[in-house]
Amino acid sequence: MKRKNIHAFTFLGGFIGIFFSLTSTANVEFSSTLKTEIGITDKSTLQKFESVWQPELNLSISDSLDMTLIGRLRFDTEKNLGYKGDSFDAYGTLNGPVYEANNTDFEIRELYFDTQMADVFWRLGKQQVVWGQADGLKILDVINPQNYREFILDDFDDSRIPLWMMNAEIPIGEDDSLQLLWIPDQSYHRFANNGSDYQVTSPLLVPQPVTGIDIASFKLDKPNKIFQDSDLGLRYSKFYNGWDLTFNYLYHYLDSPVYYQQLSNNKVAIDAKYKRSHLLGLTASKAFDNWTIRSEIGYSTQSYHLLDSDSQAFIDYEGIGNAQDLSSVIGLDWQGLEDGMLSFQWFQSRLLDVDNDIGSAMIRPRNNHIYSVLYQQNFANETWKLEALAMYGVDQNDSSIQVELSHMLESNLKLWVGADLFKGDKQSLFGQFNDTDRLVFGFEWGF
Numbered sequence: 001m002k003r004k005n006i007h008a009f010t011f012l013g014g015f016i017g018i019f020f021s022l023t024s025t026a027n028v029e030f031s032s033t034l035k036t037e038i039g040i041t042d043k044s045t046l047q048k049f050e051s052v053w054q055p056e057l058n059l060s061i062s063d064s065l066d067m068t069l070i071g072r073l074r075f076d077t078e079k080n081l082g083y084k085g086d087s088f089d090a091y092g093t094l095n096g097p098v099y100e101a102n103n104t105d106f107e108i109r110e111l112y113f114d115t116q117m118a119d120v121f122w123r124l125g126k127q128q129v130v131w132g133q134a135d136g137l138k139i140l141d142v143i144n145p146q147n148y149r150e151f152i153l154d155d156f157d158d159s160r161i162p163l164w165m166m167n168a169e170i171p172i173g174e175d176d177s178l179q180l181l182w183i184p185d186q187s188y189h190r191f192a193n194n195g196s197d198y199q200v201t202s203p204l205l206v207p208q209p210v211t212g213i214d215i216a217s218f219k220l221d222k223p224n225k226i227f228q229d230s231d232l233g234l235r236y237s238k239f240y241n242g243w244d245l246t247f248n249y250l251y252h253y254l255d256s257p258v259y260y261q262q263l264s265n266n267k268v269a270i271d272a273k274y275k276r277s278h279l280l281g282l283t284a285s286k287a288f289d290n291w292t293i294r295s296e297i298g299y300s301t302q303s304y305h306l307l308d309s310d311s312q313a314f315i316d317y318e319g320i321g322n323a324q325d326l327s328s329v330i331g332l333d334w335q336g337l338e339d340g341m342l343s344f345q346w347f348q349s350r351l352l353d354v355d356n357d358i359g360s361a362m363i364r365p366r367n368n369h370i371y372s373v374l375y376q377q378n379f380a381n382e383t384w385k386l387e388a389l390a391m392y393g394v395d396q397n398d399s400s401i402q403v404e405l406s407h408m409l410e411s412n413l414k415l416w417v418g419a420d421l422f423k424g425d426k427q428s429l430f431g432q433f434n435d436t437d438r439l440v441f442g443f444e445w446g447f
Helices: 007-022 312-316 358-362
Strands: 002-004 027-041 046-062 067-075 100-102 104-117 120-126 163-174 175-181 216-219 231-240 243-254 260-265 267-275 276-288 291-306 318-333 340-352 369-377 385-393 398-408 413-423 438-446
Touching: 260 312, 260 318, 312 358, 318 358
Parallel strands: 216 267
Antiparallel strands: 002 100, 027 046, 027 438, 046 067, 067 104, 100 104, 104 120, 120 163, 163 175, 175 231, 231 243, 243 276, 260 267, 276 291, 291 318, 318 340, 340 369, 369 385, 385 398, 398 413, 413 438
16 A cells, blocks of 8 residues: 655655755755664564665755755565554654655655854754753653654664754853744654554553453544644753753643543544643753763643543543653763763653542553663774663563664774563563564665
8 A cells, every 4th residue: 555645745846946946056965874774583583674775965055054855765675563554644744754655665854944044043944853861761852753663772863753843043142042943743653553563552551452342433633733733842051060951841732642532332432632731841961070960850731641441530531641740860971981881860750630530540650760771882992882771660660671782894884783672561661562572683884
């Protein structure tokens, strides 16, 4: 089954015309990377044989105007990771792949213009904006939605879904700045397809089938008004007494739909809606000799969680409990190792102002804690690198381990071998993928 984003095709055609008119006078730089990765499960089956070509074009149109275009063509010989031409419901009108069929897709990853006017730096177009400093999990890094085709195993730079937006950086004094974001692009998380290796199945995240209850209907209510449904962001960055500080505010739609469920006559009608929330955040980091301390705090006025289908609250509140969420991460990095680094993180999420009836029926615990350790080590003049990230969920007793050994064979040729391991109960965040442990082999060539 083939899918084409007609709006993106139309936009691409218009851009090609503009491109040829600009390149006649602009300075042009072109580069690209070709990455191939093979994944083999612990059952000795081939999970993926994926090749990704990512071209990048940079135009210096004038002294004050630059343009960047990044594309991505992906092909996978296997059918285990979800690209089968399914619906584009997660994407906004002008977003999403230009072409997608079976295990192939092509998209404009990023397309933006950089300019400076009245001492304000402007980046206009499709782009990624990163807030926060946490490894492995996200608290403030929620500007761009994420593609969960491989859960959280893919690099965030590759799994983020770039958005069309206006991004303005306003300098304040010598060290401070104010960032303003206007995001009319209504694109959201894209989850792995049903039946793929990383299909989300945990009751923490998706409604569970109930014996004797059939699904009567499923409806997705997606915002589609460019101005009324826009997201707005504000970040103030400050350097004070050796501390790098940011103060963040985001008015946005949560990137995962809320699955309201109405029971009637042994049938359930699922009404999935995207809901608004205010996010207030703070980051702080400072280096002390070989140590760096990092902290990140996010307060969300709205968060939504599934309820136990056997509870009365499930019927009263249509299967969803609403609460405020206070999340944080404290990180401690040690660079005392020769050519190496150790990083420790403590994530915590606490639900606030929860009614007792809802709290006792929530599948997710009110307090959730995850610890992580990151180890990086370079060898042989940084031609070899070992990296390992381990995360442990205290409340669910589940874990994730990612290990990679890479070698720079040439300055533009990287080889690697790695392993991705999960452990835990099928109901937990990491444990739901307990059967998807794998070895990976790959190379990346830049040219």
